[in-house]
Amino acid sequence: MFNKNLSRFQRRSLQLFSSSILLTAALTVFTHDHFGHRHATDLGPVAWLLALLPALPFLGTIVLCLRYLRSEKDEYIRAQVLLALLQGSFLTLGFTVVYAFLQNSLQIPDAPAMIYVDIFLIASMFALRFHLRSNQ
């Protein structure tokens, strides 16, 4: 499943990273189901907890990223991961600006909050893959 060129540390980090993203997605679906069936005001303080729940594994993902960057000994790979994360951030910002403009001018509905996380992660992943592939 994983690239055989990866070190044990990189493989372990990737496994933790994937688990954390899957947990974020699962909790988002769970929370969405809860909010979908009941009105948020009926839930009271539980609504706050439910709103925070999917954010926790995503914060964990950020901590994992920082821990990985601090511990990665291969400076070239570290630079590529940083570059990919930056490009992912820029693309997410770009999407946010364009979507906000379209929302205001065309009155289109709100984008689901998790789409920004998805865009960031997918864009970063593709950017990293592209950088590493271009230097095989």
Next chain:
Amino acid sequence: MKNRLRVLRAERNWSQANLAEHLEVSRQSVNAIETGKFDPSLPLAFKLARLFNSTIEAIFNDDSE
């Protein structure tokens, strides 16, 4: 930055993977340094110099000079 890594590696009949193993980095890193796409940090440059029993200046030369 230009370097003589490819020549030094060829003198020892090492592949990029062999050199990467000696340096404890990925093969992509060796390729990026060799092709001049990535400049190594001082610690890695010193490690390279020690590995080839040479000096940093003998391996790398600055294009701007």
